[in-house]
Amino acid sequence: MLTHTAEDYLERIYMLSLRLERVKSSDIAKEFGIRTPSVISALKLLKEKGFVHYRKHGAVTLSEKGMERALDVYDRHKTTYRFLRFVLGVPDGIASADACGMEHSVSPETADAMKDFFSFIRLKKDAGVDIQGEFQKFRKEKPTVGKRARYSDTDSGTRRLSVVKDGIRCVILKLDGDREVKRRLLDMGVIPGETVEIRNRGPLGFPIEILIQGYVLTLRRDEAESVIVREA
Amino acid sequence: MLTHTAEDYLERIYMLSLRLERVKSSDIAKEFGIRTPSVISALKLLKEKGFVHYRKHGAVTLSEKGMERALDVYDRHKTTYRFLRFVLGVPDGIASADACGMEHSVSPETADAMKDFFSFIRLKKDAGVDIQGEFQKFRKEKPTVGKRARYSDTDSGTRRLSVVKDGIRCVILKLDGDREVKRRLLDMGVIPGETVEIRNRGPLGFPIEILIQGYVLTLRRDEAESVIVREA
DNA sequence: CTATAAAATTAGGCAGACCTAAAATAAGCC
DNA sequence: GGCTTATTTTAGGTCTGCCTAATTTTATAG
Ligand SMILES: [Mn+2]
Ligand SMILES: [Mn+2]
Ligand SMILES: [Mn+2]
Ligand SMILES: [Mn+2]
Numbered sequence: 001m002l003t004h005t006a007e008d009y010l011e012r013i014y015m016l017s018l019r020l021e022r023v024k025s026s027d028i029a030k031e032f033g034i035r036t037p038s039v040i041s042a043l044k045l046l047k048e049k050g051f052v053h054y055r056k057h058g059a060v061t062l063s064e065k066g067m068e069r070a071l072d073v074y075d076r077h078k079t080t081y082r083f084l085r086f087v088l089g090v091p092d093g094i095a096s097a098d099a100c101g102m103e104h105s106v107s108p109e110t111a112d113a114m115k116d117f118f119s120f121i122r123l124k125k126d127a128g129v130d131i132q133g134e135f136q137k138f139r140k141e142k143p144t145v146g147k148r149a150r151y152s153d154t155d156s157g158t159r160r161l162s163v164v165k166d167g168i169r170c171v172i173l174k175l176d177g178d179r180e181v182k183r184r185l186l187d188m189g190v191i192p193g194e195t196v197e198i199r200n201r202g203p204l205g206f207p208i209e210i211l212i213q214g215y216v217l218t219l220r221r222d223e224a225e226s227v228i229v230r231e232a
Numbered sequence: 233m234l235t236h237t238a239e240d241y242l243e244r245i246y247m248l249s250l251r252l253e254r255v256k257s258s259d260i261a262k263e264f265g266i267r268t269p270s271v272i273s274a275l276k277l278l279k280e281k282g283f284v285h286y287r288k289h290g291a292v293t294l295s296e297k298g299m300e301r302a303l304d305v306y307d308r309h310k311t312t313y314r315f316l317r318f319v320l321g322v323p324d325g326i327a328s329a330d331a332c333g334m335e336h337s338v339s340p341e342t343a344d345a346m347k348d349f350f351s352f353i354r355l356k357k358d359a360g361v362d363i364q365g366e367f368q369k370f371r372k373e374k375p376t377v378g379k380r381a382r383y384s385d386t387d388s389g390t391r392r393l394s395v396v397k398d399g400i401r402c403v404i405l406k407l408d409g410d411r412e413v414k415r416r417l418l419d420m421g422v423i424p425g426e427t428v429e430i431r432n433r434g435p436l437g438f439p440i441e442i443l444i445q446g447y448v449l450t451l452r453r454d455e456a457e458s459v460i461v462r463e464a
Numbered sequence: 465c466t467a468t469a470a471a472a473t474t475a476g477g478c479a480g481a482c483c484t485a486a487a488a489t490a491a492g493c494c
Numbered sequence: 495g496g497c498t499t500a501t502t503t504t505a506g507g508t509c510t511g512c513c514t515a516a517t518t519t520t521a522t523a524g
Contacts, residue, residue: 077419088345122448134352139348191250
């Protein structure tokens with residue numbers, strides 16, 4: 001495993017090697033805005049681990065292993081950058097900075113999905129459906145989403161969200177049940193204090209579509225059962 | 233400024249406080265799978281910086297400042313998670329892990345764009361256009377994108393991409409010109425060794441639409457002028 | 465080919481984020 | 495209330511990633 005910084009060094013050495021025939025430690029320092037001694041010790045670590053070739057006063061080159069990793073990081077960078085910039089319309093400089101941070105956490109699955117989404121959008125565009133353009137228009141017209149709902153102190157019976165009727169506004173009191181289910185609910189923003197309402201449901205009663213914080217989410221029965229609510 | 237880890241501590245303390253009335257250092261250690269002494273020293277730092285309240289053998293609580301930051305991180309987590317999961321269709325566990333890494337690098341601009349895209353998709357769905365569903369179908373049908381093109385050693389004249397005719401396949405030799413422009417080109421994957429072809433262009437000759445690595449990108453004149461190519 | 469300037473490296477330091485082992489404190493039980 | 499056990503904290507250590515100051519090596523210019 002490599003740290004984020006180590007990945008950044010490899011990526012940057014690769015980028016520099018595209019335009020310099022000899023990459024020196026000072027070139028790297030300049031790129032990152034840090035001091036050369038910091039670069040030297042980073043290079044020593046990368047060398048020990050077999051990612052770069054480097055001799056005193058010599059040029060830095062990527063080993064085969066290093067090149068592989070550098071290309072991998074760079075691919076995640078590009079993919080993320082393009083996605084932010086051309087799908088979400090994030091401004092250039094911000095997209096670049098975000099991508100260089102996010103690239104270290106993007107799994108292959110996520111990278112693939114972003115690539116595919118990009119192709120998908122392109123395909124739709126060729127078919128006359130400009131998703132990106134429509135999204136930009138949508139953003140211009142509609143301002144931002146509302147703020148976090150506040151806990152409200154009305155009193156009435158507590159129950160599980162799984163037994164609440166459609167269209168009734170409830171306040172989430174707590175979550176119980178399986179650890180994984182709770183984690184997933186928290187990931188989605190289903191947390192105590194929020195207001196929730198069942199908007200729609202599947203033919204068998206589940207899954208249910210809930211409205212929370214202005215979003216619509218889908219919950220399975222077991223998920224709905226872990227949510228303890230009170231009518232608001 | 234807080235480190236990624238410090239942000240994670242705040243986020244986790246917040247999450248724990250939703251289901252425990254007293255959050256102890258050992259609870260945090262358990263959540264992160266680390267040892268209590270590590271948590272203690274992290275808490276000391278967070279306390280020094282005014283993000284948590286904490287006394288020996290007492291419970292940890294978030295200060296006002298800490299709560300603000302925790303909610304902020306958690307919001308980026310949720311937003312990223314939902315986006316990965318429900319727009320891109322990344323599997324649950326992976327989306328969760330990726331989100332918890334990416335959340336620290338997501339700018340407010342990116343977070344807003346993700347939220348808006350989510351609403352946009354929901355709006356389209358209500359209007360009968362299921363972007364997410366179509367995307368999933370698209371992914372199932374179309375396998376993955378091809379691999380990186382290799383540098384090819386044919387010889388012929390070198391020129392700038394800005395003067396190349398449409399439909400001619402070229403190999404990128406180098407980039408020159410403004411630092412910012414180069415950075416942007418590298419961000420997009422326009423790098424030496426890649427094959428590129430102009431696919432389409434604006435009414436005034438620019439911007440041009442290029443095909444590179446299976447993607448279509450748009451380049452402005454100044455960008456195209458920085459790309460030195462040779463016909464392949 | 466030497467003197468001087470520039471670049472690179474070494475030495476030593478500090479902070480964050482983890483660890484283990486030992487000591488202090490709190491909790492539970494007769 | 496005192497004894498035993500569990501929890502929490504302290505002490506001290508490692509590794510990464512940055513720094514400044516001093517030294518060594520390389521480049522350049524007369
Ligand atoms: Mn990076
Ligand atoms: Mn990057
Ligand atoms: Mn995180
Ligand atoms: Mn998180």
